[in-house]
Amino acid sequence: MRNKILILDDDEDILYFCSVVFENLDFEVVSSPHSKDILEQVENAMPDIILIDNWIPGLGGVKATQTLKSTPSLSEIPVILFSANSNLPTLAEEAGADSYLKKPFDLDELENLALSLLRNKA
Template sequence: MSHKILILDDDSDILFFCTYVFENMGFEVTSSTHCNDIIAQVESADPDMVLIDNWIPDIGGVKATQQLKASEHLKEIPVILFSANSNLSELAEEAGADDYLRKPFDLDELEDLALKHVKTSR
């Protein structure tokens, strides 16, 4: 059974790169350039993990993550916040994210993080 990941970023280059990496790892990838209706997007994608950019329109990664973590049936899904913000660890904590990844990141960091969280999820 392949794992599913939902990637939310308004930067098409990042989406392309991440999609390529995860598909090569055998993931089923769903991506979106906004986090509107975040609950509906996650329900529809049914991912094992969510990767979300802090600066995504409209409400941003922190608020979108808070909404997911406040949702009884979605809060167990690991959410990883990624951003170039220098205070990313504080943002991730405020969001209730399970982890964070600093941009720019390299391939190994991305793969390691994904494997770590997929192993621990459902």
């Protein structure tokens, strides 16, 4: 069965490049430019992993991640918070994210991090 990723970012270029990376890994890709209805989006997609921008419109990455991690049925889905923010490690810890990735990032780094989290989840 194919893995599924939910990518939340309002930057169309980042959505495109991340989608291409994961489609090449045979992932089913679902994306969104906002986090307004984060629980509904995740429940509808039921992804294996989530990649969320810290500055995503709506709740924002930290609050959206906290919401997911406090929802028992969704809390085990690995979340990668990504941002150009200089205090990203602190934000990721505050959010309860499983990992973080500093923008700009190397696509191989993104791929390796996501696959590593999925292996650890299994």
